[in-house]
Amino acid sequence: MSSPTERNATSLADLSATHRDLLWVLSQTAPNDIRPLHHVLTNYYTDGIDQTRICDILDELIEHDLVTTQTHDTTEYRLTESARRALSARQAWQGGTRNAAGRHE
Known part of the structure; x- marks a missing residue:
């Protein structure tokens, strides 16, 4: 049985490929x-991909607590x-x- 923390953790498997690609780009x-x-x-x-779509995806990733923002001259x-x-678990x-807990992600 998994712990509450493990159950509440966001899995990249639940996201679209575009969401995962954007996370990967941000990681780099x-x-x-x-x-x-x-x-x-x-x-x-x-x-190609529309800039508005990227903004929408970023908003969704923020809702999933995968991305944060900080505003200076730009966001x-x-x-x-x-x-x-x-991302580490997905890799x-x-x-x-296997991850450190000994199970496949």
Whole structure:
């Protein structure tokens, strides 16, 4: 049986590929504002991606406590510790390894 903390943890498996891609980009470039994020994802997706869609996804990731914002001259987005753990667990799962608790993510 899993603990309440494990049950409440956000799994990237519950998110769309675009959500996961945006988290991955943030993990490589954070903190960042919307322009560089839009540029990277537009170059990645062959059909491009609308900047409004990226803003919507960021809002959803904030609701899931995976991204936080900080406003200076622009709004910067950065990963939360929960997002870092979720990305690490996903990488372990993709690599076929087990997490520290000894179970597959």
